[in-house]
Amino acid sequence: MQKNNNMAISDRKLREKEDLKKRILEAAKALFLEKGFEATSMRNIAERVEFSPTTLYLYYKDKNDIVYALHQEGFKLLAQQFKTVAGIEHPYERMKTMARIYLQFAEENPDFYELMFVRQGPILHVQKHNSDDWEEGSRTYNVLYENVIECQKEGLFKNLLPHNVSLIIWSTLHGMCTLHMHMRLDCVKFEDDYEVVPEKSRPEYIYESFISLLERLK
Amino acid sequence: MQKNNNMAISDRKLREKEDLKKRILEAAKALFLEKGFEATSMRNIAERVEFSPTTLYLYYKDKNDIVYALHQEGFKLLAQQFKTVAGIEHPYERMKTMARIYLQFAEENPDFYELMFVRQGPILHVQKHNSDDWEEGSRTYNVLYENVIECQKEGLFKNLLPHNVSLIIWSTLHGMCTLHMHMRLDCVKFEDDYEVVPEKSRPEYIYESFISLLERLK
DNA sequence: TTTGAAGTATTAACAGTGTTAAGTATCTTT
DNA sequence: AAAGATACTTAACACTGTTAATACTTCAAA
Structure with missing residues (x-):
């Protein structure tokens, strides 16, 4: 009692x-x-x-500890957004949707994105505690990698190493997100801008550019 | 007197x-x-x-003013590195060399790179003083853009808008640089790593991945 | 029931940050 | 020589992350 x-x-x-x-x-x-x-x-x-x-x-323990926990929250949020793509049967279509979700996530949650993929705070926490294995990032990368493998089984991305393709895709998406977030795109003025398409928003333009890359890799 | x-x-x-x-x-x-x-x-x-x-x-005026001046120094340094490519006659070869120089610059001067393309300090300074025209960035982008145009004159990058190609190339390079700098690549562990090539350094691997992208865009 | 030990929260403080207002020399001009 | 501009410094403000020392509460054993 x-x-x-x-x-x-x-x-x-x-x-x-x-x-x-x-x-x-x-x-x-x-x-x-x-x-x-x-x-x-x-x-x-x-x-x-x-x-x-x-x-x-x-x-x-310290501020980085909080920052790391927040960074985990960000990954939970992203994983939640990714859940919907499980229903898409064809890997290439799934890839395109994942890219759209990734770009949209960065656009809508720039602060989370910054924590997850840019700031060194969370990664320092990882290095101190988890012996250099960034679980959240690894999981996310492997989702992409598996998808690339599946695409290759369908005959896509021929003559390319899957890790190569994964790195290219991730880097391009990340580069587009961060250049945009950090205002390196809007502050660039073109010397020769005859092909400017002002009715398109920047995120739309970015997505279309990425798709045209994917079509070329295919 | x-x-x-x-x-x-x-x-x-x-x-x-x-x-x-x-x-x-x-x-x-x-x-x-x-x-x-x-x-x-x-x-x-x-x-x-x-x-x-x-x-x-x-x-x-303030710290951002110093940071902006340093960011300009960074661009001078990068421009200096780029000078050597003027002698390369074929635009595609020139493009490959420019990419190598860009990646090398980021690898060797991560702090400068951060100031030039990541931190918001310098860009805030631009927005306050130069009415949204980021001269240094614009100039650098236009060098890339002109090169893409030249490549297209040689029949490369067919059926792609030059601004599209430029954005893809810049984003990929930037993404690769920053993912590497911010330790998002080394902390990722592969679930399935049968194709790991440990004798290659990360920068080499990155450069090769980029080249295989370029070959595909070509 | 009293005593001592955890456990939990607070105050005060340290050493640092960017930045501004006010004051002090020094040098120039009238 | 007096007045004024120039160059620089001191003192201070309002912050930052973080720690040591202190108080207060709760709880188990003597």
């Missing part, structure tokens, strides 16, 4: 601890999406969960 | 002022290359030129 009671209580404590840990992450995420990465500080997060700044350090 | 003397003195003063401005930039560059971007502060730079931190603000 006594024991059961104790266990119940310590269970509740554990639950409450987990709960606060989650609330800290939620607060961090909210601030992050409101004001961007650079602008959210430990003190900001602490204020929002109504605890002292130092309390956060009882739940997360 | 008096006037000449005065002019000479004020000339010297002006020269000294310009000189200090340059010395500040040199100090910034040195620190930047030694310790990286994140780790160099205004106070660091000031200490190195042996002036008070606030003096820097008499020569540069």
